[in-house]
Amino acid sequence: MATLPQYDAAPSRPLSRGDIKVLSLSALGGALEFYDFIIFVYFATVIGALFFPPEMPEWLRMVQTYGIFAAGYLARPLGGIIMAHFGDLLGRKRMFTLSIFLMSVPTLLIGCLPTYETIGYAAPLLLVLMRILQGAAVGGEVPGAWVFVTEHVSRKDVGLACGTLASGLVAGILIGSIISAFFKSYYSAEEISAYGWRVPFLIGGVFGFIAVYLRRYLEETPVFAEMRAKKALSQGLPVKRVLSSHLDSVVLSMGVTWILTGAVVVVLLLTPSLLKSLYAIDASYANVWAIVCTVFGSIAAGWCADRLGSGVTLILWSLLLGGAYWVMMHTVPEDPSQLLWSYCLAGFGVGIVGVVPTIAVKSFPAVVRFSGLSFSYNVAYAIFGGFTPVVVSTLMISHPAAPAYYIAALALLGVLIGLFLLWAPGGRRLAVMPS
Template sequence: MPTTVARPASLKRVAAASFTGTALEWYDYYLFGTAAALVFNTAFFTDLDPLAGTLASFATFAIGFVARPLGAAVFGHVGDRYGRKRSLLITIVMMGAVTGAMGILPTYETIGLAAPALLIVLRFLQGIAMGGEWSGASALITEHSEQRNRGFYAMLPQLGNPVGILVGVGVFTLLTNIQSPESFQAWGWRVPFLLAVPFTIVALWIRTAIDESRHFAAEAGGAEAEVAERRIPLVQVFRAEKTRLLAGIGVAFLGIAGYYFSDTFLLNYGTRQLGIDISFLLNAGLVASVLNIPLFVLWGLYANRVGGTTIAVIGGIATVLFAYPMFVLVGQGSALAVAVAMVTGSTLVSISFAASGQILNELFPTATRQSGIGLAYNLAGAVSGFVPFIATVIIDTAGDARLWATAGLLVVIALITLGSTVAARRLRLPDLDATVD
């Protein structure tokens, strides 16, 4: 199997390629999550009452997460058999095309039931593309790095999260500030989706110049390559690495579910139930993203010294300790209190998320790495996609205990990640520590 071996000088290009793609991924997902909270319930689910429309929007939001494991399986196979680069070129084009199409999708008023049907199809395709995006980017940059700087470089795909969200929040905030609510609901929400197209072109241009990793090249050309060719990576993961897969799902859970808990769910609750101005809470998301960018870098650098598992444990414990104080703030009902809760929650869950890439890559061998980390990350995402839906149901039905019960959901998520991180430390493989010429 012909493969271009990575050169040391290519590390910066690989870092840029990994970062820009995942930034676009989170930009796209933030757009859909925010639009689901603010627009889609009236644009595509017009015949439903407000609560039912919101739940239908969040259910559509969750469909993308359900599709992600399928994308992880498909592109994990491509990445493990034919190269991380080939996988990443396909996912970035698919991601940009689908998100751009959402920006020109007619509403229910124009084409009736075909509108939500097409939205669901596009969301499913978006989920497939993104199911392969993070795993390819994470495997590629981690395999390029060395043990002494792995914590930082493995963090870069995660850094795409606050940067992508920052751009998404910035665009939404600008539009809601310069447009009337009527104009934003009518057409303004489409602009951020259309902007994904030029972003995609830039990311594609960067990716065409990257090299494959030495680890993948060695695996592809090694003595066992002929035997490996007859294996299906996905089957190998389920057959021989089930325990690692389960641990990986738990490791990724808090970082993904926590963001949609503190951002998407609280944004919807604050605007729908508490009547807080949309722009104010979008600005809170902007502040959280700005804070998380330097914090991600710091956690990545610290992971170089103490390891990713230690960082993830710190994040899990901090989330457990501060989950209930967060909802004490939410219970006050003021715009400032809810905004502080959103920023606090986003900052807390970012700790575990920043370290998750390193932990996941060290769980799986090179031959099945992209399939393994992709499945773990995206199966966690499939469950996480339902978190805003579940939290909305809890807070609308739990009566006087609604805030405590909703905070308890976040605590459970954090505890799952804590236990899984401890298990992952014991299952760590030395593959990435080996010197590859």
């Protein structure tokens, strides 16, 4: 990997009021969009009962419900590549605004959909369609947001920008968890089944439209505006140029995305159910605080990437993530009183999601940055996000501590990538502090 490109961005300057506005609105929009995408899983049981035939076996109903949830992941690469294509040719801001609009519409419609009792098999088919639209939207939102914020700030603040945005995305999971807990404690099971499950989707749709309105006040990135003025935009298909000329950057970005995916899916999303099923330990309260720690860990990791370099920061957070989760999964089963602090420390380690986009964004030149990042991130997330639960569940048949081994393996991968960034000729430009 000797041809990784030099990152091009605004020259070094202090963080301005305009930069803070961009970061704030981007993080807020990202939180609302990720909330819209993830809220489905918190009400999957209710949705399964309402959108499939009542005579269907419970196990089959849940398989089909989670299959609909997975459809959103499978749609991410296609939606992300298409939106990134136009983002590299027409502008970052247009796609950045379009992505959240495309998320808000299906989220609002899910809250209004008739159930199986009303329209039969058309109900789950419409639900699948809405999830596909949501997946396409989030496939463009996440890489588009990373590109948008990093091309607004100066070189020395790229890590902080990515970390702040990552914290916003994680906050979307936190908002979904809190709202789900509130509705399930405030409404009875009958009320949730009758109408209560719709309210979180309606809330997400309305707030999404508010975020669309707020993004109108954002300006096109200076990097794209300069390329457009100099007529230096990509000719032809940007993704074709990515695959022909920047395959090393694709491999690097997919590698760090694998780490991001494993950290979020295993540590934040799967661990509570694993502890509940294996050891009858209720980790829902600790999980909320672990997500809070991830929000702060993301910002801290981004801040460190600007000062210590991406390579050193990736190594440090990989060691923290792997070590903390290993200690947690080998200590808590014997002593549940250790759950809260150990889960919070592991959650802070998941803050590695703050340095991952810093590395990926810097590995592509501006002319194909959106397409390169979107292809790498979404394909990797579709593969690893879809197969991680299956792999972990299968490994747990022979060893209950398999999740800890899986995270440890990803931590080792993070250390190796960090060392590459520090010592390989093509990677060192991405590992050092921005000039």
